[in-house]
Amino acid sequence: MTLHYMPGFGNDFETEALPGALPQGQNSPQRCAYGLYAEQLSGSPFTAPRESNERSWLYRIRPSVKHTGRFARIDLPYWKTAPHIVDHGLPLGQLRWDPVPIPDEPLTFLTGMRTITTAGDVYTQVGMAAHVYLVTAPMVDEVFYSADGELMIVPQTGRLSLFTELGLMEIGPGDIAVVPRGMKVKVAPLGGPSRGYVCENYGAKFTLPGRGPIGANCLANPRDFKTPVAAFEDRDTPHRLVVKWCGGFHATEIGHSPLDVVAWHGNYAPYKYDLRTFSPVGAILFDHPDPSIFTVLTAPSGEEGTANVDFVIFPERWMVAEHSFRPPWYHLNIMSEFMGLIYGQYDAKERGFVPGGMSLHNCMLPHGPDADAFEKASTAELKPVKLTNTLAFMFETRFPQQLTEFAASLPTLQDDYLDCWKGIAKKFDGTPGVK
Numbered sequence: 001m002t003l004h005y006m007p008g009f010g011n012d013f014e015t016e017a018l019p020g021a022l023p024q025g026q027n028s029p030q031r032c033a034y035g036l037y038a039e040q041l042s043g044s045p046f047t048a049p050r051e052s053n054e055r056s057w058l059y060r061i062r063p064s065v066k067h068t069g070r071f072a073r074i075d076l077p078y079w080k081t082a083p084h085i086v087d088h089g090l091p092l093g094q095l096r097w098d099p100v101p102i103p104d105e106p107l108t109f110l111t112g113m114r115t116i117t118t119a120g121d122v123y124t125q126v127g128m129a130a131h132v133y134l135v136t137a138p139m140v141d142e143v144f145y146s147a148d149g150e151l152m153i154v155p156q157t158g159r160l161s162l163f164t165e166l167g168l169m170e171i172g173p174g175d176i177a178v179v180p181r182g183m184k185v186k187v188a189p190l191g192g193p194s195r196g197y198v199c200e201n202y203g204a205k206f207t208l209p210g211r212g213p214i215g216a217n218c219l220a221n222p223r224d225f226k227t228p229v230a231a232f233e234d235r236d237t238p239h240r241l242v243v244k245w246c247g248g249f250h251a252t253e254i255g256h257s258p259l260d261v262v263a264w265h266g267n268y269a270p271y272k273y274d275l276r277t278f279s280p281v282g283a284i285l286f287d288h289p290d291p292s293i294f295t296v297l298t299a300p301s302g303e304e305g306t307a308n309v310d311f312v313i314f315p316e317r318w319m320v321a322e323h324s325f326r327p328p329w330y331h332l333n334i335m336s337e338f339m340g341l342i343y344g345q346y347d348a349k350e351r352g353f354v355p356g357g358m359s360l361h362n363c364m365l366p367h368g369p370d371a372d373a374f375e376k377a378s379t380a381e382l383k384p385v386k387l388t389n390t391l392a393f394m395f396e397t398r399f400p401q402q403l404t405e406f407a408a409s410l411p412t413l414q415d416d417y418l419d420c421w422k423g424i425a426k427k428f429d430g431t432p433g434v435k
């Protein structure tokens with residue numbers, strides 16, 4: 001199916017699936033066209049400053065209040081929410097996992113969500129969770145929204161269809177999608193199972209980072225973000241609505257599909273983005289800059305330069321730095337780094353970090369190139385080299401990331417990860433000169 005999207009980031013969009021469905025010149029007419037109901041979805045406090053004020057007006061077949069049952073608590077035992085500090089039994093350390101296998105059983109976007117880490121505190125709307133999703137089955141007559149945060153979905157294998165209240169998106173490996181807090185969505189795999197990563201951001205929304213002296217272009221350009229046009233279902237059949245609220249899951253029955261928004265306008269909207277349209281800016285003479293130059297989206301924490309979450313990628317690029325160690329340097333970071341690999345090889349770890357795998361380098365835990373990568377990069381001829389077919393990413397948060405029991409007991413946890421640095425040799429022998 002060819003889907004249609006509107007370009008731009010944070011624009012004030014307008015779209016209607018039926019002609020004349022969208023009121024003009026006002027938000028709340030006495031009677032809406034087609035007998036639709038007007039409903040506002042506020043993603044920021046009413047009084048937020050203009051630059052961070054977000055809301056959309058939805059013109060729908062029935063307002064969201066019309067669900068037939070009360071909410072009843074349901075259990076999704078693998079989807080955890082901060083604060084979630086458990087005695088998982090693992091000692092402190094740098095961690096790495098092979099991919100979580102996709103099981104041969106029906107798992108939806110809800111039942112297949114597996115939390116790896118949580119950080120911060122959902123009750124005060126700070127922090128995030130890093131999840132792996134395993135989707136083998138569609139949500140059927142079931143729709144979900146999270147009051148706890150926006151969901152950034154990062155497919156690693158297989159494609160997904162995301163039917164949101166505001167329209168339909170499709171994404172695959174190399175794309176991301178963001179579903180805002182409070183927005184209903186129905187997820188289905190497209191043509192086979194899908195696995196990927198999710199960043200659940202409890203804090204202020206992801207936004208584009210300032211480019212500073214880089215100027216008006218490069219990195220993620222606003223026009224490459226795509227928001228779906230209005231699309232709706234008019235289905236008067238029983239549906240289940242699942243709501244995530246302060247870490248709990250609650251379900252209620254509805255007599256119709258709540259994906260019934262015929263027209264909408266506003267700036268609180270889902271979007272997708274093709275990570276291959278990111279224009280990286282890097283070292284074109286020497287040295288290795290901080291990874292913040294590859295920030296696609298940042299979710300501010302209120303303290304300048306200290307993100308609640310940064311979403312950073314390591315895309316295809318040329319390495320041209322002269323007389324420099326080109327891969328990431330050895331480092332300790334106050335921010336906590338969760339990484340995943342979408343495809344290809346990562347230059348600090350050519351082996352061991354595989355597509356679908358993940359690593360966790362928590363607050364102030366040392367990490368960097370493995371012994372092989374160090375040897376290779378410190379002796380390589382420094383001609384221009386293109387890193388091709390590679391796409392890694394990082395969810396980097398100011399808060400320590402707490403491991404779940406599920407993550408700590410995954411059979412794919414690499415017991416020998418620390419060995420990757422074992423072969424780093426002492427070169428110092430007290431005599432001057434480059435060794």
Ligand SMILES: O=C(O)Cc1cc(O)ccc1O
Pocket residue numbers: 289290291327328329331333337348361367368394
């Ligand atoms: O640790 C990592 O692999 C991510 C990373 C990459 C880089 O180029 C610089 C710093 C950093 O944390």
Ligand SMILES: [Fe+2]
Pocket residue numbers: 331333337361367
């Ligand atoms: Fe790092």
